[in-house]
Amino acid sequence: xxxxxxxxxxxxxxxxxxxxxxxxxxxxxxxxxxxxxxxxxxxxxxxxxxxxxxxxxxxxxxxxxxxxxxxxxxxxxxxxxxxxxxxxxxxxxxxxxxxxxxxxxxxxxxxxxxxxxxxxxxxxxxxxxxxxxxxxxxxxxxxxxxxxxxxxxxxxxxxxxxxxxxxxxxxxxxxxxxxxxxxxxxxxxxxxxxxxxxxx
Numbered sequence: 001x002x003x004x005x006x007x008x009x010x011x012x013x014x015x016x017x018x019x020x021x022x023x024x025x026x027x028x029x030x031x032x033x034x035x036x037x038x039x040x041x042x043x044x045x046x047x048x049x050x051x052x053x054x055x056x057x058x059x060x061x062x063x064x065x066x067x068x069x070x071x072x073x074x075x076x077x078x079x080x081x082x083x084x085x086x087x088x089x090x091x092x093x094x095x096x097x098x099x100x101x102x103x104x105x106x107x108x109x110x111x112x113x114x115x116x117x118x119x120x121x122x123x124x125x126x127x128x129x130x131x132x133x134x135x136x137x138x139x140x141x142x143x144x145x146x147x148x149x150x151x152x153x154x155x156x157x158x159x160x161x162x163x164x165x166x167x168x169x170x171x172x173x174x175x176x177x178x179x180x181x182x183x184x185x186x187x188x189x190x191x192x193x194x195x196x197x198x199x200x
Contacts, residue, residue, distance in 0.1 A: 043191020
């Protein structure tokens with residue numbers, strides 16, 4: 001009986017220890033968690049524009065939506081993603097010398113973003129992020145009833161600060177973003193958004 005009981009008792013003690021050791025030695029690849037994110041928000045856009053030797057600044061409020069596919073890494077402390085964003089039309093007019101110029105600009109961005117959490121918090125975590133990619137812009141200029149359209153593909157970059165509310169499978173992100181696009185003499189967008197991430 002002792003010959004059977006002692007090995008069984010040893011196995012019962014060893015199994016939890018081995019299981020804990022396996023958990024602590026989780027590989028980097030096991031910590032990769034893919035996710036999909038949907039974000040909506042609003043902001044303020046400033047467009048610098050040159051025409052006929054003059055430079056003026058156009059501004060407008062906008063709404064935007066963002067869709068992203070990404071990977072959370074290092075126990076969800078960092079993540080990287082590919083994000084597609086769509087902004088509503090920027091509309092404004094100004095005088096360039098003696099010409100009244102109306103500008104309409106639509107923009108979409110395709111960015112590669114990277115985010116890093118700050119601190120060692122579990123559920124509520126502040127984060128910072130940066131991204132770079134391309135902007136696809138369609139700009140329309142109207143002067144004295146004559147309309148000219150220009151399609152452009154230019155460099156774009158993004159910086160953000162925010163906070164994440166994490167519920168393991170779902171996470172809610174609230175962020176303030178600055179987006180730059182090398183369109184005309186420069187587009188500067190300052191906006192905030194709220195989004196949900198689903199980890200699968």
